[in-house]
Amino acid sequence: MWPLLGKLLDGAAGRLARVLPDRGRQNEAQSRVNEVEAGGAPASRLRLWRSFLGWILSLLFAWEVVGRLIVIPLFFAGWERSLPPSALNQIMTLLLGMLGLGF
Known part of the structure; x- marks a missing residue:
């Protein structure tokens, strides 16, 4: 009886392993895809624009x-001139949005 139960559990575990994805294998495959895409990407002016905008902000x-x-x-x-109003809210909105932290 126990050997039969063991075989049934092994069979169920095998089927479950086929249904559930292996996260480690998926992550490795995605990493390889990302490397190939990044390696074949042409030099983009958009990268320069984002860098420039990031430094300015x-x-x-x-x-x-x-x-x-x-x-x-x-x-x-003792300076008699007044400064223009602060633009910190607008700058923070743009900078956090560029960093992916905006809301």
């Missing part, structure tokens, strides 16, 4: 946080 963010809040009050306290 990062510099604007640094200005809004460091420049407006720290540098201007310390060094230009």
